[in-house]
Amino acid sequence: MNSSQPSFTAIPLTKGPKHHLFGYYGICPWDATGRYLVCLETDFHERPPGPRDVAGVGIVELATGEYHRLAETRAFNLQQGTMLHWLPSEPDRKITYNDRQGDRHVAVVLDIHTGKKRVLPRPIAGISPDGRTAASLNYARLKSLRPVVGYAGLPDVYRDQTHPADDGVYTMDLETGESTLAVSYQQVYEFLGRQPIMDARNIWFNHVVFNTDGTRFCFVNRWNLPGVEIAHTTLLSADVNGGNLRCLTDYDASHFSWYTPTEIIGWVAFAEGAHHYRIDDTTGAYEIYQPEQLNRNGHMSFAWNGRWMLTDTNPDRDSLRDVYLWDMVEERKVVLGRFLSPEPFRGEIRCDPHPRWSRDERQVSFDSVHEGTRQVYMVDVSEVVKP
Numbered sequence: 001m002n003s004s005q006p007s008f009t010a011i012p013l014t015k016g017p018k019h020h021l022f023g024y025y026g027i028c029p030w031d032a033t034g035r036y037l038v039c040l041e042t043d044f045h046e047r048p049p050g051p052r053d054v055a056g057v058g059i060v061e062l063a064t065g066e067y068h069r070l071a072e073t074r075a076f077n078l079q080q081g082t083m084l085h086w087l088p089s090e091p092d093r094k095i096t097y098n099d100r101q102g103d104r105h106v107a108v109v110l111d112i113h114t115g116k117k118r119v120l121p122r123p124i125a126g127i128s129p130d131g132r133t134a135a136s137l138n139y140a141r142l143k144s145l146r147p148v149v150g151y152a153g154l155p156d157v158y159r160d161q162t163h164p165a166d167d168g169v170y171t172m173d174l175e176t177g178e179s180t181l182a183v184s185y186q187q188v189y190e191f192l193g194r195q196p197i198m199d200a201r202n203i204w205f206n207h208v209v210f211n212t213d214g215t216r217f218c219f220v221n222r223w224n225l226p227g228v229e230i231a232h233t234t235l236l237s238a239d240v241n242g243g244n245l246r247c248l249t250d251y252d253a254s255h256f257s258w259y260t261p262t263e264i265i266g267w268v269a270f271a272e273g274a275h276h277y278r279i280d281d282t283t284g285a286y287e288i289y290q291p292e293q294l295n296r297n298g299h300m301s302f303a304w305n306g307r308w309m310l311t312d313t314n315p316d317r318d319s320l321r322d323v324y325l326w327d328m329v330e331e332r333k334v335v336l337g338r339f340l341s342p343e344p345f346r347g348e349i350r351c352d353p354h355p356r357w358s359r360d361e362r363q364v365s366f367d368s369v370h371e372g373t374r375q376v377y378m379v380d381v382s383e384v385v386k387p
Helices: 139-145 185-191
Strands: 019-021 036-042 055-061 066-073 094-101 104-111 117-120 133-136 168-173 179-184 203-210 216-225 228-239 246-249 252-260 263-270 273-280 286-288 308-312 320-327 332-340 363-368 375-380
Touching: 036 066, 055 094, 066 094, 066 104, 133 203, 139 203, 168 185, 168 203, 179 185, 179 228, 185 203, 185 228, 203 252, 216 252, 228 252, 228 263, 246 252, 246 263, 246 273, 252 273, 320 363
Parallel strands: 019 375
Antiparallel strands: 019 036, 036 055, 055 066, 094 104, 104 117, 133 168, 168 179, 203 216, 216 228, 228 246, 252 263, 263 273, 273 286, 308 320, 320 332, 363 375
């Protein structure tokens, strides 16, 4: 094993006094030209967003560091932002973000050059690699059951139903806005054997991720118990139309990403306990992956060639988080930095780094509060991740 450790510098791409964040992991914040990075701008970060709060949606001009505010959103949180994306079919000019309009959450497609907007009838939770299909969730339900990833301002119309038949993961055509209920709560309830606990507790879905060829997606089904933030998690996968529903683990699941069109790597649990596992989505076979070196939970994503995993860690006893690369071939860790996550920033206002690849995979960006305000940072990894 190669134990050499290069030196890296985390460069702030945004600056205070206002706060900036991108949000979740596994999504590229750079446009196709490499000129801009999309992110949110807020006046606060020490409390969760409320129904009247607004975040700016804008782009950072990387050559100058100038932030251009393009729009506003009333559908955001400090963990996932507003699920910002560059539209994969036009990544040089169009972004998508979620918003609240009247009595519904929607998604907006915005041309950053002309300012032209197009509103889609459902919010976006994930986008297929070809940019044709989005997955959508009920963010009002998430706000009531898992506030850290929900949006304030609207009631969950299914709040009195533990497993509603008319809610779940929707798929939406990003051109026409037409949507279909792909997997419902009722379907999962039936599929998992009508467990009595799911009659007593409202269940919710989260973290819908398309595989690398856009043919399937995975997601989690969760419920709470009194005093327990997340009592149980089931990791499931399905075809884009909702067919071939599969249970990948019913023990527990935290964070995960598709490594190939048929393989998931993530911090999940089986009878052997919680570790990083490699899971075959087709057969259900699994194996513990690198339990000695990859022994902490994190938010992982993979370079397109499969060589590198990019991830982070939860805070250690000194409130430090690691952002690092893992070489899947040489089986070595390359730490990009350790960043302070002060004690007040926990729970719903925490700042997970959620590291993200640039399009050429020569830089990574992440969110952090280690310098006092919430900002977006970049580390150049081109000397390590070579083409």
